[in-house]
Each structure stands twice: as C-alpha cells, then as structure tokens.
Amino acid sequence: MQVHQLTYxxxxxxxxxxxxxxxxxxxxxxxxxxxxxxxxxxxxxSIDWVKELPLLNYNPA
Amino acid sequence: xxxxxxxxxxxxxxxxxxxxxxxxxxxxxATITSAICTxxxxxxxxxxxxxxxxxxxxxxxxxxxxxxNLKNPADTNAAFRLTFVGGWTHSANGALPNGTNTYANTFFxxxxxxxxxxxxxxxxxxxxxxxxxxxxxxxxxxxxxxxQIRTSNLSYYIINQNxxxxxxxxxxxxxxxxxxxxxxxxxxxxxxxxxVATSTTVSNGRPNLNIYIGAYNNNSVSSAYSTKQCxxxxxxxxxxxxxxxxxxxxxxxxxTTLSRQV
Numbered sequence: 465m466q467v468h469q470l471t472y473x474x475x476x477x478x479x480x481x482x483x484x485x486x487x488x489x490x491x492x493x494x495x496x497x498x499x500x501x502x503x504x505x506x507x508x509x510s511i512d513w514v515k516e517l518p519l520l521n522y523n524p525a
Numbered sequence: 526x527x528x529x530x531x532x533x534x535x536x537x538x539x540x541x542x543x544x545x546x547x548x549x550x551x552x553x554x555a556t557i558t559s560a561i562c563t564x565x566x567x568x569x570x571x572x573x574x575x576x577x578x579x580x581x582x583x584x585x586x587x588x589x590x591x592x593x594n595l596k597n598p599a600d601t602n603a604a605f606r607l608t609f610v611g612g613w614t615h616s617a618n619g620a621l622p623n624g625t626n627t628y629a630n631t632f633f634x635x636x637x638x639x640x641x642x643x644x645x646x647x648x649x650x651x652x653x654x655x656x657x658x659x660x661x662x663x664x665x666x667x668x669x670x671x672x673q674i675r676t677s678n679l680s681y682y683i684i685n686q687n688x689x690x691x692x693x694x695x696x697x698x699x700x701x702x703x704x705x706x707x708x709x710x711x712x713x714x715x716x717x718x719x720x721v722a723t724s725t726t727v728s729n730g731r732p733n734l735n736i737y738i739g740a741y742n743n744n745s746v747s748s749a750y751s752t753k754q755c756x757x758x759x760x761x762x763x764x765x766x767x768x769x770x771x772x773x774x775x776x777x778x779x780x781t782t783l784s785r786q787v
Binding site: 465467484485486487488489490491492500501502503504505508522524 | 587588589592608609610611612613614615623625626627628747
C-alpha cells in the first residue's frame with residue numbers, strides 16, 4: 465500500500481486542517497520515521513501543495 | 526381534553542427527535558427521512574432509545590451528515606458529535622475507514638459518561654475482512670472497552686474489563702455487532718440479533734478516555750485502525766437480551782430501507 469510522504473513541518477501545518485468539510489488531516493509517523501498522510505486525504509483535498517506530495521510504500525508503525 | 530403535539534412532527538408524521546436530527550444534518554431525502562423516522566419510532570417502542578447516549582446512523586453520505594448523534598444532534602463535543610480524522614471515505618453506504626490513519630472521536634469519556642456495570646457498544650460493519658483491527662472503544666490498561674470484529678477469525682466483546690474476554694468464532698464480519706455488559710459479571714456478545722458469546726469476567730473500571738470509532742483510543746493514541754465500513758454505531762447503557770435482539774431488528778430495517786443491508 466502506498467501513502468504520501470511529507471516533512472515534519474508540512475505535517476505540523478496540516479494538524480487541525482480539514483481536507484473536506486468536517487474531516488481533518490491526520491499526519492502520522494510510519495515505522496521508518498517518515499511522516500505520512502493517506503491517499504484518501506490527498507485525493508479528497510483541494511490544497512495544491514498537498515496534491516504534489518510524493519508517494520511512499522507504507523510501513524505501519 | 527387537550528393535546529400537546531409538536532406541529533412539525535405532526536405535519537410530517539415523524540417523531541420529533543428524528544425531525545431534529547434530519548434538520549441538523551440538512552437531510553431532506555425522502556428515503557433517508559423514512560428510514561430515520563421508522564428507526565426512532567421503533568427504538569422508542571422497543572425500549573432501546575432510552576438506553577442510548579449516542580446513536581450514529583451514518584446517513585446522508587458526507588462527513589457533515591455522518592457526524593451527528595441522533596440522540597442529541599447538537600454540533601458540539603458535549604453532544605457527542607463525531608469529529609472525523611484521517612482518510613475516511615464517506616458515501617451513501619456509510620463511513621469507510623482506511624485502516625491507516627482514520628478514527629472518529631465521539632467525545633464520550635467512559636469515566637465521566639458511562640456506567641461501569643451497564644454499558645454497550647455497537648457497530649454495523651459492511652466489510653468482510655480478517656485483520657487485527659478494532660472498530661470502537663478505548664483502553665487504559667488494565668481497563669478495556671472494545672469491539673474487535675473478526676480478528677484472527679474471532680470477534681471480541683469487551684466492556685470495562687481486562688482478560689477472559691467474551692469471544693466467538695467469526696468468518697464473516699459483515700453484520701451488526703453489540704458488546705453488552707448487563708451486570709458486574711455478565712458481558713454478552715451479539716451478532717445480528719443472536720447472542721454468540723458470554724463472559725463472567727468482573728468489571729474493573731472505566732477508562733478516562735474518549736471512545737473512538739474506526740480504531741480504539743489506546744491511552745490517547747489511536748490504534749488498530751479498521752477497514753470495516755460503518756453503517757451504524759451506538760454507545761449506551763446495557764440492554765436486556767430482548768432489547769439487544771430488538772435493536773438489531775430496528776437497525777436492519779433501517780439498512781434495508783436504505784438498500785445497504787448486509
């Protein structure tokens with residue numbers, strides 16, 4: 465399964481932000497120490513820089 | 526003789542609590558309206574309405590409509606309105622968690638809102654998977670409060686306890702599940718209106734945590750993310766066997782009206 469990778473600063477900037485009405489981003493850290501968000505969050509949001517985040521193979525924590 | 530009638534519910538032929546929920550969620554669809562009206566009327570008739578702190582029918586197809594508590598449809602944490610976090614997919618069939626980072630905070634704190642020896646959690650799953658996941662609950666060890674559906678082909682029904690869990694073999698997780706504690710030493714597990722598990726484990730407290738849906742709140746960390754689509758969930762006091770069976774009948778009737786029953 466793939467997810468989108470982001471930096472710590474990018475992850476912190478999404479905390480408390482809605483990617484659609486009444487549904488909030490939830491950046492989490494994977495087992496390799498990468499900050500990630502899900503494909504569903506990226507697909508359903510309208511923030512340009514989020515749409516351009518690179519994909520990464522997910523390694524659950 | 527005089528009659529006190531809510532003019533809105535009188536005009537629509539629907540229960541006033543159902544009307545309030547539909548208005549809060551902005552739902553006008555006739556099929557959903559019928560399903561919710563019938564559900565509320567049925568639950569009041571069979572005694573389960575009075576047992577509920579929170580009812581999440583997951584109707585309307587968006588996070589905004591799915592978030593409301595039918596029992597108290599105010600848009601506040603105190604009303605146990607859901608906050609969805611992570612990559613949920615919302616549709617007419619319910620709320621689908623992604624198994625990666627999704628949960629919904631009910632703001633129902635078990636220590637301050639639940640009764641230790643009379644408590645239930647329910648979850649209507651539309652997905653058949655066999656994975657280590659939790660669908661609703663919380664825990665601060667040694668106290669656990671969990672519904673874990675089809676984990677290694679077992680479903681676990683855990684209310685305010687630790688170890689010696691009620692569990693039952695389960696090879697299809699598409700069903701309506703209830704974990705139901707009715708006394709200090711009785712916990713029953715229900716699947717589709719049938720009692721499938723029982724435990725005499727004595728309760729040992731209530732977690733001082735909010736209950737999550739789509740995962741469980743593990744000492745303030747969301748854990749065991751689920752991939753089972755949720756088409757109904759509830760939190761409340763313990764129900765009699767008759768009420769637990771009747772709740773399934775009412776919920777399944779709602780799902781059938783909505784053409785999303787499993």
